[in-house]
Amino acid sequence: MLQLPKPVWILSTGRFLSEIGTGFTVFYGPIVFVNQIGLTATNVGVSVGAASIVGIFARILSGSLCDSHWGAKRTLLISGIISAIGAFLLATTHDFTSLLLGQVFAGAGLGIYWPASEATIAATAQFDQHRDAYTLARFADNLGIGVGVIAGSALVSIDRAYQVLFVVDGVSYLVFTIIAAIALPHIARIRLDDTSENPVRRWFKALGDRVLLLYLAINVGFTVYVSQVQATLPLYLNNVVTAVSGVPFPTEAIGALFTGHIILCAVLQIPVSRAMKSLDHVRALSLSAVVWCVGFVSLWGLSVLHVSPLAIGIVGLTLFAIAIVSYTPSASAFVALLAPNELRGIYLSLNSLCWALGYAIGPPLGGMAIDAGASFAINYWLLLAVSSLGMIVALYLLGRLYLRSQQRRHSRNVDAPSLQSASNPANPSDRVVK
Numbered sequence: 001m002l003q004l005p006k007p008v009w010i011l012s013t014g015r016f017l018s019e020i021g022t023g024f025t026v027f028y029g030p031i032v033f034v035n036q037i038g039l040t041a042t043n044v045g046v047s048v049g050a051a052s053i054v055g056i057f058a059r060i061l062s063g064s065l066c067d068s069h070w071g072a073k074r075t076l077l078i079s080g081i082i083s084a085i086g087a088f089l090l091a092t093t094h095d096f097t098s099l100l101l102g103q104v105f106a107g108a109g110l111g112i113y114w115p116a117s118e119a120t121i122a123a124t125a126q127f128d129q130h131r132d133a134y135t136l137a138r139f140a141d142n143l144g145i146g147v148g149v150i151a152g153s154a155l156v157s158i159d160r161a162y163q164v165l166f167v168v169d170g171v172s173y174l175v176f177t178i179i180a181a182i183a184l185p186h187i188a189r190i191r192l193d194d195t196s197e198n199p200v201r202r203w204f205k206a207l208g209d210r211v212l213l214l215y216l217a218i219n220v221g222f223t224v225y226v227s228q229v230q231a232t233l234p235l236y237l238n239n240v241v242t243a244v245s246g247v248p249f250p251t252e253a254i255g256a257l258f259t260g261h262i263i264l265c266a267v268l269q270i271p272v273s274r275a276m277k278s279l280d281h282v283r284a285l286s287l288s289a290v291v292w293c294v295g296f297v298s299l300w301g302l303s304v305l306h307v308s309p310l311a312i313g314i315v316g317l318t319l320f321a322i323a324i325v326s327y328t329p330s331a332s333a334f335v336a337l338l339a340p341n342e343l344r345g346i347y348l349s350l351n352s353l354c355w356a357l358g359y360a361i362g363p364p365l366g367g368m369a370i371d372a373g374a375s376f377a378i379n380y381w382l383l384l385a386v387s388s389l390g391m392i393v394a395l396y397l398l399g400r401l402y403l404r405s406q407q408r409r410h411s412r413n414v415d416a417p418s419l420q421s422a423s424n425p426a427n428p429s430d431r432v433v434k
Helices: 006-025 029-036 041-066 071-091 096-124 127-159 162-183 199-207 210-245 251-275 281-304 309-338 341-371 374-411
Strands: 186-189 430-433
Touching: 006 071, 006 096, 006 127, 006 162, 029 041, 029 162, 041 071, 041 096, 041 199, 041 341, 071 096, 071 162, 096 127, 096 309, 096 341, 127 162, 127 251, 127 309, 199 210, 199 341, 210 251, 210 281, 210 309, 210 341, 210 374, 251 309, 281 309, 281 374, 309 341, 341 374
Parallel strands: none
Antiparallel strands: 186 430
16 A cells, blocks of 8 residues: 555545544534524525535536546546535525525535545556555545544534534635645546547446446445445434333434444554455455345344344444445445546546435435334344345346456457456556646
């Protein structure tokens, strides 16, 4: 990992600083808007939903910008500026209109950021370095969020100045933008096709990749699982497990438990990735699906046995941390491997859109399961475990489909990297220039 290109380390440092600001606000945003400003929970929910919708279109725009002469670096700079504006607007929120405006900017900035960030890593690292590069970036993300959550908790406990958290968030985005502007190289794309081609046709060309389409369907499933950890499990522990076991579980304890989960993800990210180094990307994703299955079965079994909420939370979040850190680097690296250089931004934009879709599906499913009663909510985890078995089968088919596609390319005398190719020493259609 120490041999990774300098731009990967620079971007990871910027991501670490940016995520510190995100960690400051991830838990305390609703507190600011509801308890301090006096808005309703419905107002907050509508604004977050609007940000998600804007984020979807922003991801599409980001993919096209990355694959144009505009490039990934400039797209990253745009995302940092827009995100900073959103954070400062949220810091000055006083009514629903200003909240909505701030959330729209924040959603747009985040949507533009992810495809550009992933494309920058893919372009500056060699093919055989992609997994390590994405591992380092994810480690920086998790560590930054963990530091931000802990620091934010300390700040709130001292002076209760909640809105200061958003100012810190905005400053962190500006710092990220400055680092990217000064230190990151510009990636000059050598296009393999006509640069004047209609952008819509380029998206349809990407969607004509059958391997990519199967992967996207699988990836939506993974993102649904991640959303269950963040959106469903806290409510499940607080409302269902406490009622079934008869053991109280304070909200503060839930917050501490999930803060520990974020930190555990940071601690495990690099060791787990190194342990899986010998596996190709599809097998690594399959192993992640197995761990998800074990985690869901554990939640179901421990709930049936009426174990305390703390024990269920520790077991579940530990297994889910392993599942998440084994999933995220291989998922991004596999898409970067699939993507033709001239369509890399669009491929990674589609990968990012899976997260938006997964978070649109997952939380409502979990909420309906909890509202259906304790018995159904407990068995809901077993249903998720069964679905993860289907994911394993789908990943097996993905591996076979990918290998067949590679064989067809070789038969046409087109050089293409394998699942763990180290034969292609660099991304041939990129020039990294200062």
